[in-house]
Amino acid sequence: MPLILFLLVFLGFPAVVNLVYSVSDVSFETLRQPAYAGLKNFASVWNDAAFWQASWFSLRFGLLTAVLECLLGLFLAIFLSPLIERRSWLLAILMLPLMVAPALVGLMYRLVLHEFVGPVPYYLWAYLGASVSFLGPGSAFWTLVVVETLQWTPFTLLLFYMAYQAIPSEVTEASAMDGARGLQRLWFIELPMMGPTIAAALLIRFIDGFRVFDNVYVLTGSGPGGSTASLSIYIYEAFFKQGAIGKAVAASVILFVASFMVLYGLNALAGRKKGAKR
Amino acid sequence: MIAALRWFVFALAAIALNFPVLVTLSTSFKSARELSGNPGLWVNAPTLENYMTVFHVSDRLNIFLYLFNSLAVATLGTVLAVVLALPAAYAIARGKFGERTLLPLIVNLRAVPLIIFAIPLYMMFQWLALLDTRLGLGLILAIVNLPLALVILVNAIRDLPAELEEAALMDGASRTQILLKVVAPLCRPAIVTSLIFGFITAWNEFLFGLMLTTSKAVPVTVGASFFFAASGGGVQWGVASAVMMVGALPPMLLGLVMYRQISGSMTAGAVKG
Amino acid sequence: MGTISLNKAGKRYGAVEIIRDLDLEIADGEFVVIVGPSGCGKSTLLRMIAGLEETTSGQIAIDGRDVTAASPVDRQLAMVFQSYALYPHMTVRENMGFGLKLAKVPAATARAKIEAAAATLKLTPLLDRYPKELSGGQRQRVAIGRAIVREPVGFLFDEPLSNLDAALRVDMRLEIAKLHRTLGATMIYVTHDQVEAMTLADRIVVMKDGRIMQQGSPRDLYEKPANLFVAQFIGSPKMNLLACRRRDGEQLDLSGEGNLALSMPGAAAPEQVGARPEHLSLVAPEAGHCRGVIEASEYLGGNMSVFVRAGRLGLINVSAPADTPFRVGEAVGVHIDPARASLFDSLGAAIGARQ
Numbered sequence: 001m002p003l004i005l006f007l008l009v010f011l012g013f014p015a016v017v018n019l020v021y022s023v024s025d026v027s028f029e030t031l032r033q034p035a036y037a038g039l040k041n042f043a044s045v046w047n048d049a050a051f052w053q054a055s056w057f058s059l060r061f062g063l064l065t066a067v068l069e070c071l072l073g074l075f076l077a078i079f080l081s082p083l084i085e086r087r088s089w090l091l092a093i094l095m096l097p098l099m100v101a102p103a104l105v106g107l108m109y110r111l112v113l114h115e116f117v118g119p120v121p122y123y124l125w126a127y128l129g130a131s132v133s134f135l136g137p138g139s140a141f142w143t144l145v146v147v148e149t150l151q152w153t154p155f156t157l158l159l160f161y162m163a164y165q166a167i168p169s170e171v172t173e174a175s176a177m178d179g180a181r182g183l184q185r186l187w188f189i190e191l192p193m194m195g196p197t198i199a200a201a202l203l204i205r206f207i208d209g210f211r212v213f214d215n216v217y218v219l220t221g222s223g224p225g226g227s228t229a230s231l232s233i234y235i236y237e238a239f240f241k242q243g244a245i246g247k248a249v250a251a252s253v254i255l256f257v258a259s260f261m262v263l264y265g266l267n268a269l270a271g272r273k274k275g276a277k278r
Numbered sequence: 279m280i281a282a283l284r285w286f287v288f289a290l291a292a293i294a295l296n297f298p299v300l301v302t303l304s305t306s307f308k309s310a311r312e313l314s315g316n317p318g319l320w321v322n323a324p325t326l327e328n329y330m331t332v333f334h335v336s337d338r339l340n341i342f343l344y345l346f347n348s349l350a351v352a353t354l355g356t357v358l359a360v361v362l363a364l365p366a367a368y369a370i371a372r373g374k375f376g377e378r379t380l381l382p383l384i385v386n387l388r389a390v391p392l393i394i395f396a397i398p399l400y401m402m403f404q405w406l407a408l409l410d411t412r413l414g415l416g417l418i419l420a421i422v423n424l425p426l427a428l429v430i431l432v433n434a435i436r437d438l439p440a441e442l443e444e445a446a447l448m449d450g451a452s453r454t455q456i457l458l459k460v461v462a463p464l465c466r467p468a469i470v471t472s473l474i475f476g477f478i479t480a481w482n483e484f485l486f487g488l489m490l491t492t493s494k495a496v497p498v499t500v501g502a503s504f505f506f507a508a509s510g511g512g513v514q515w516g517v518a519s520a521v522m523m524v525g526a527l528p529p530m531l532l533g534l535v536m537y538r539q540i541s542g543s544m545t546a547g548a549v550k551g
Numbered sequence: 552m553g554t555i556s557l558n559k560a561g562k563r564y565g566a567v568e569i570i571r572d573l574d575l576e577i578a579d580g581e582f583v584v585i586v587g588p589s590g591c592g593k594s595t596l597l598r599m600i601a602g603l604e605e606t607t608s609g610q611i612a613i614d615g616r617d618v619t620a621a622s623p624v625d626r627q628l629a630m631v632f633q634s635y636a637l638y639p640h641m642t643v644r645e646n647m648g649f650g651l652k653l654a655k656v657p658a659a660t661a662r663a664k665i666e667a668a669a670a671t672l673k674l675t676p677l678l679d680r681y682p683k684e685l686s687g688g689q690r691q692r693v694a695i696g697r698a699i700v701r702e703p704v705g706f707l708f709d710e711p712l713s714n715l716d717a718a719l720r721v722d723m724r725l726e727i728a729k730l731h732r733t734l735g736a737t738m739i740y741v742t743h744d745q746v747e748a749m750t751l752a753d754r755i756v757v758m759k760d761g762r763i764m765q766q767g768s769p770r771d772l773y774e775k776p777a778n779l780f781v782a783q784f785i786g787s788p789k790m791n792l793l794a795c796r797r798r799d800g801e802q803l804d805l806s807g808e809g810n811l812a813l814s815m816p817g818a819a820a821p822e823q824v825g826a827r828p829e830h831l832s833l834v835a836p837e838a839g840h841c842r843g844v845i846e847a848s849e850y851l852g853g854n855m856s857v858f859v860r861a862g863r864l865g866l867i868n869v870s871a872p873a874d875t876p877f878r879v880g881e882a883v884g885v886h887i888d889p890a891r892a893s894l895f896d897s898l899g900a901a902i903g904a905r906q
Contacts, residue, residue, distance in 0.1 A: 002362055002365070003362045003363065003365070003366040003424075004366075006362055006420075006421075007384075010399070010417065010418070010421050011395065011421065013402060014395045014399050014402065015398075017401060018398050021398075076287070076291055079284060079287060080284060080287065080288055080291070082281075082284060083285065088538070089537075092533070092534055093296070094288075094291060094292060094295060095533065095537055095540070096295070096296055096534070097296060097299070098533070099478055099482075099529045099530045099533030100298075100299060100482070100526045100530060101481070101483075101525070102482065102484065103482070103484035103499045103502075104482075107502060107506060107522055108299065108301065108302045109298055110506065111298075111515055111518070112297065112298050114317075114515070116314075116317070117305070117314070117317045118301075119301050119317050119318055119319055121317075122318060150294060150295055153295065154295060162541070207389045211390075211391035211392070211393070213391075213392075213484070213485050214484040214485060217484075218484075218503050218506075231391065232391050232392075232485070235393045235394075236396075236485075236489070240489070245397070249397055249398070252393065252394040252397060253394075255391055255394055256390065259389065259390050259391065260386065260390070263386045263389055263390075264386070267386075439636065441632045441636035444601075444603050445630070445636035445638075446649070447602075447603065447622075447623045448601065448603075448624065448628070448629060448630045448650075449624070449649050449697075449701075450623075450650055450653045450654055451649075451653050455653065463640040464638075464639065
């Protein structure tokens with residue numbers, strides 16, 4: 001099948017290159033004659049404080065944005081569903097941020113938050129008489145969290161709205177007959193029925209937040225002081241800025257193994273749950 | 279009363295979520311002079327001069343090249359992904375092949391950080407002389423688009439009644455004929471959805487564009503960031519905003535027109551994947 | 552020509568045997584109906600004949616040619632599916648012509664064949680419509696038309712009427728019967744509906760658990776069921792089964808609730824008497840073969856279905872005239888028509904009937 005050939009060339013081959021180079025002493029000059037170097041590259045990654053800082057950033061960023069996006073998306077989906085039901089084009093307006101390239105959104109925030117031409121600092125000065133250095137140390141992480149959350153909340157909103165609509169009306173009617181009121185119905189009936197979707201949304205958003213690159217890269221690079229380098233940016237900079245091919249590739253392999261382990265673990269878990277339900 | 283509150287929340291959400299786009303849109307209509315005195319959302323004297331500058335080709339910024347590159351790589355990356363995914367999806371959906379291994383592998387691919395493949399692909403492209411070519415970037419974008427296209431198509435084919443294919447078999451159709459004359463026409467909505475979704479994803483992709491192109495094949499997402507980085511004496515914010523609007527507009531329009539299909543496919547990809 | 556013969560044909564999925572060593576000979580032009588409860592393997596058998604399911608043991612031959620391993624199209628059979636399986640993106644004309652187009656039949660010939668078939672099935676005004684614009688009965692006719700134009704040696708029907716409402720089902724049943732008379736082609740028809748089986752078949756094949764329980768004309772199956780399964784499966788309402796023991800000579804003791812004299816072979820040891828409701832009648836309490844009290848009765852228009860509680864014999868269903876004088880709660884006698892009763896031994900096989 002053509003698909004398999006294609007995958008072999010564009011994924012199989014890179015995987016092999018990754019593995020070979022990760023245990024080799026290699027630079028841009030010696031690309032074609034990699035010398036075996038054992039686990040040296042892995043050791044240099046392991047002992048690099050920046051690697052651990054980037055891992056911590058990615059983990060924190062992924063978890064925080066996933067939770068915030070899901071909470072906000074859940075609230076909006078349920079609270080606004082009476083409006084959207086009757087006018088589905090409202091959904092199109094809320095979905096619009098999903099259509100814009102994250103890299104462009106990152107660039108747009110450079111404008112939005114700019115100390116002289118950005119509306120946010122301007123309005124803050126005008127109404128509060130003070131503003132914050134949004135991309136400075138201490139606040140850069142939170143700014144990025146807000147930027148990511150505002151772009152991707154529409155995704156969770158969409159998912160939750162669909163799941164909410166898919167709850168059969170008989171079930172909510174039956175619970176109403178059983179005497180469940182608004183919030184009780186939400187808590188005991190509707191949220192549990194949306195459980196699988198919420199879990200899926202958390203997972204997807206965590207993964208996307210964990211591997212974040214585009215918007216962070218254009219907004220802060222990795223600064224200030226490497227404090228906003230995600231793992232993706234760490235690997236990119238090791239390769240392009242430092243020319244440390246071995247280190248970059250070793251970090252890729254670690255990331256690859258870690259993500260596949262997590263994914264297959266989750267798949268197996270989901271599969272068992274499904275089996276148990278039957 | 280509660281209805282009014284709902285509308286208020288909606289308006290707040292619509293503005294907050296779209297805030298960067300609104301700001302950029304407003305800034306793109308401001309003259310340099312107005313910008314320095316009025317960073318707010320309201321435009322006092324709207325002007326098109328920023329857009330005139332953008333569409334005036336110069337050495338530093340060739341927006342037409344970037345747009346053409348984005349169009350070409352997104353089209354290649356989308357069409358190729360669907361062409362590759364359709365036969366595979368048919369085989370997988372009918373349980374003939376790869377349901378246990380290939381499907382989860384490709385679906386999980388969607389969740390793997392792309393940077394992992396970027397470095398070896400960079401080296402490979404160097405050997406194959408595919409760096410900074412539209413062909414090279416298009417091929418990679420096909421990989422990026424494959425997982426979702428496959429999931430959408432597998433689901434669509436699974437929903438087709440098997441009796442239809444059996445009827446075609448009784449009519450003397452071969453597997454290929456069944457795929458092309460029965461399955462593909464019936465999956466047209468799913469194919470269209472994969473194409474739209476893939477096009478938007480590919481158009482908006484940044485990492486591979488950044489790594490694998492330098493000048494000739496630069497897509498608009500990367501081109502816009504060049505514009506920021508290259509401006510020595512400070513960014514011309516009005517022109518920069520116009521560039522970003524031009525780069526963001528095609529997928530936004532596509533999204534506005536096709537939001538129903540897109541919302542459906544997002545749910546499918548998320549829950550079934 | 553269109554003879555189809557199965558020789559020890561079998562189908563297994565792993566350890567599960569769906570069809571076991573099945574022998575079946577179908578003559579040219581015969582209308583064979585395969586009936587059985589769901590899960591008996593009747594649809595699998597049809598699909599094996601069609602070539603849609605692999606035959607894992609034995610042979611299938613069409614007109615003497617071994618087609619066990621042949622592809623569906625090489626068998627020159629046509630099939631009408633339960634869901635009709637019309638191609639939704641093609642018009643009626645294109646649906647009917649798809650097979651001809653694949654077989655590279657010249658366009659003019661194909662056109663003539665399609666129009667002839669459409670005329671037979673009264674589809675001519677609908678030829679350029681799409682399936683979604685047709686009613687259930689019209690779709691059904693298109694599915695049949697698609698089969699006809701290919702001029703197959705045999706037609707296979709897989710529960711073709713089960714998606715239609717009751718009135719339409721009767722009409723289509725008559726049309727299919729007429730079609731069989733006009734075309735004179737071999738037809739194999741799978742259904743779980745015994746009325747369809749009785750009305751359409753030259754020969755009925757009753758299946759259970761992947762085996763043939765009995766085959767024969769509708770009348771044979773109704774009057775001389777070979778075993779308890781067929782006796783209970785054919786006929787509506789179901790045949791009554793009364794536990795009995797042979798006393799002496801040709802006298803039967805009906806569980807101590809009555810007596811019945813019946814001619815039977817000398818060595819036979821019947822354990823149950825089978826009597827259809829329509830072969831029983833209500834009489835005065837002392838005049839019947841057994842007695843009981845009417846527990847319920849259902850008015851069905853043309854007749855009355857009466858349930859008599861008869862001690863150890865249990866509930867007996869009697870078909871009485873609509874104006875029967877007996878009322879619920881009354882004691883009655885039940886008369887059994889000895890000429891139409893069947894006897895079954897301890898294994899459930901009929902005594903004296905031909906196998």
